[in-house]
Amino acid sequence: MAELKTKLGRLELQNPIVTASGTFGYGTEFTDFVDLDRIGAITLKSVTMEAKIGNIPPRIAETPSGMMNSIGLENNGIQDLIKRRLPALEGYKNLKVIANIAGHSIEENIECARILEKEKRVDALELNISCPNVAAGGLSFCFDLPVVEKLISKVRDEYSGPLIVKLSASVPDIVKLAEVSIKAGAEILSLINTIPAMEVDITSRKLFFKRGVAGLSGPAIRPIALKAIYDVASHFKIPIIGIGGVSSIEDVLKFLIIGADAVSIGMMNFINPKIAETLIDELDEYLNTNKLTLAELTLQS
Amino acid sequence: MAELKTKLGRLELQNPIVTASGTFGYGTEFTDFVDLDRIGAITLKSVTMEAKIGNIPPRIAETPSGMMNSIGLENNGIQDLIKRRLPALEGYKNLKVIANIAGHSIEENIECARILEKEKRVDALELNISCPNVAAGGLSFCFDLPVVEKLISKVRDEYSGPLIVKLSASVPDIVKLAEVSIKAGAEILSLINTIPAMEVDITSRKLFFKRGVAGLSGPAIRPIALKAIYDVASHFKIPIIGIGGVSSIEDVLKFLIIGADAVSIGMMNFINPKIAETLIDELDEYLNTNKLTLAELTLQS
Amino acid sequence: MSDATKIIEISDVIKSKQLAKDTFLLVLNSSHISSMATPGQFVNISIQTKLPSANMLKRPFGVHNCGKNKLEILYKVKGEGTNAMTSLAVGDKVEVMGPLGNRFSICKNKKVLIIGGGMGIAPLYFLYNQLKEHNDIIMIHGVKTSDEVIPWTESHIKTHVDDVEGYFVCENIDKYIKKEKIQHIMACGPIPMMKSIAESAIKAGITAEVSLEARMACGFGACLGCVINTKNGYKKVCTDGPVFNASDIW
């Protein structure tokens, strides 16, 4: 067995395989397929203070080697998360749970952080400032650096555990955004979120999604994610959770090599709900076979 | 036969199917496969004043439903274009030829425009300010709006024919960029160019491309292209050549519906060198079968 | 929500046969799913390809029939996924996830109308086989054109062909319910048809269950992609459905 323990600052994972917010439900949906207690960390679906009904369907379209979604952060609100979702994860002692908050305003995110501060089953908080599927908050935060700064530092004040900030690659300058995030108190950066994109329904000659824009994810965007991770990792020492189209052990290695410290699986959980566990085994095997350590998976020049 | 004639401002095409710069060589490479004289327009590989050797190989990587390239604008210079390439296209009376210039400086682009102004076989000029594969010029232009403005207006002064400006979607604000381009004298906009992206070689643990960054294209990026076209088309009345992952008649229809006036084929020319001609036939058939005109292929609300 | 364990099974193709225009029957060898599935539930099929780069989402299909170690899917060719499925041949391996979603109710001693529009017939066949013993059932398969008629070997399915006999549902269902003294309807098919049936049922004061479709990414409640609007807000077709009480929706 290779050593897979991974430290993302204060957040220690048994291995660097994570599942991405919105693609792994609340964990329990996957228990028929995987042993949750073997995964490094799962990231829960984004939560807001009040229940959110989400966007008008259709919410899903398939694209070449990818998919688009327009879920719109549907969730039952933070109290339901605390009462129903977190207790269901109590039994998994090795699994780290990352809660993801996506308030539409600075205030809402502060409130969420304050409430989750008290939850023992939350091992880290991910602040989602990059969702392209909502009218207020979400990706629009990323375009206003002073707001990003204020938002993160306020959330930082409320939450004492490891704070992850989730970035988008679809911003004017991701390095600048990362810099501001780090200065404001982000301890870990996760990237990338889905990419704003569009689809057309030929028969009706209308935009396929009611909101027009939806988020593109999956293997199609992997080369774009790799660049975003490289850009951030080559400028800052901050721990990075790499996300974007990971579908195989080769992809995991690419992400770790280019600068990610952990790798998060999104869309591929739908196509292969066992993938997280499989990738852990394959990473172990790769390191053993090639007599490498995780630390050696870095970019050579 | 449906009416396929397409007016892009002053540039009149026999049909709205175009081939994209760098993916169709100088046309003659494809004569074994297609009848050039049936295509709306071909866009020649980007040209510079002097010959350019291009980037160190490897220059090509395959990605899920797409490819990356790091050609680096290799070409034999503008005199070779005039002496060897343009004369070879003399015989095609129905085909429109778009020359694409990609000087590394404002001055070089001015010079290219001045020279091509005199070439009768050039029906329109495309100014490439969006190539991610070069150190000077290329995509870096797009990040400096005053330079974009100056560049386009200077080229506009030199070239009296239809002027196309080719944009990237990987910019802080594509609507703003389009606005500046139009104000400066662009008559037609073409979008999108390849998306900056990265690839890793697992065995050597190095970046796959020597320059690190390379351009992502193909069906993988189609949803991103559709959004970029929508963003521009919904703000301005300017004719648009839509580019990005077109691989089927459905894609052609999606691009035309969402706001493009012509559709340009890139990477798919490599996979199916007959594709331009096939798509013309299929578009004709679609319009006939559905009793629609090109003008009716617009977004319904 | 059904609590049966979902699994992913690698099945062999036992038979793949075209039954009508663009309509195929796929028979798979299956030990677990075939023994656990109930009528109305569905499975998620991985589109077979040797190319991992395709990365296609799984495709949902109702369970058309189950036998000992045997799972049947009846499907219509729509796009690239179902098109790829037509090239499946005996002995090929298929990844099947299931059983997913909820079943039609188990009713007894009732006069039941089972009505399927187009491929909506797929899950109803299984349903009929389970209910027939304890109920008096009328079963109708409505198709648009003659070339879609499936040559059922069972005599209990009446096929109604729109282009021959005129459009069936909207105009005739009210009369039909009265004339045949229908007490309960179980239906699957296009939304407008389901809605029309629901309205007829309400008018006649009887109950109806409908099986609905939505675009899905996961099939097991994780993506929130498959919602439909109900009187109680959005519900997930994959875990709250696909079978709904018509009165919860319209």
Add this chain to the structure above:
Amino acid sequence: MSDATKIIEISDVIKSKQLAKDTFLLVLNSSHISSMATPGQFVNISIQTKLPSANMLKRPFGVHNCGKNKLEILYKVKGEGTNAMTSLAVGDKVEVMGPLGNRFSICKNKKVLIIGGGMGIAPLYFLYNQLKEHNDIIMIHGVKTSDEVIPWTESHIKTHVDDVEGYFVCENIDKYIKKEKIQHIMACGPIPMMKSIAESAIKAGITAEVSLEARMACGFGACLGCVINTKNGYKKVCTDGPVFNASDIW
């Protein structure tokens, strides 16, 4: 650059057979390409899939042999494309573009060494068959491990197995050229091997032609993706090569 017309042909698979570890022979029915191809040229094969969304680039392979209406490809499984090719069965259709690139020269009355490293042997087989009548040929197929040995039915190919007999090229080629009085070398294989052969040829004052590989997008000179560095700058492997005079490169 060869001026023969390139075409895209839809071929039937006549035979698909594993010859050694990860090594397959694919025999295609072909009318045009088989009659036009010359030794050293290559074809571009579309990876067979029913799924258009895969959109994979064509894969280049040397022409291993040509007969009347018959085109042979010898290939090694490397990644997803070649892996998908192994499932091709008799009767399947394959899209083949060719012939592409340049040929080895036509030489006469010479003592020729034809040497292939690994899958580099593929195009050399065709070459041997064309040159053997008018030349005195020694043909060597170098492989790394015993399980890569191809059971050639022809006695003229000597197989050299590195893990049994020791690494061949670098140490022995100089001696070999002298001992056998080689006048010309034609080779195909990994770059380090080609380079070493080129150096030996130069040292011995004889000529050598090498066939090289590069990542390709188009295969016919349009993308400028396949360049290699030569003494005269970048050249395209697809149209300026794949066969180069060794002295133009090293």
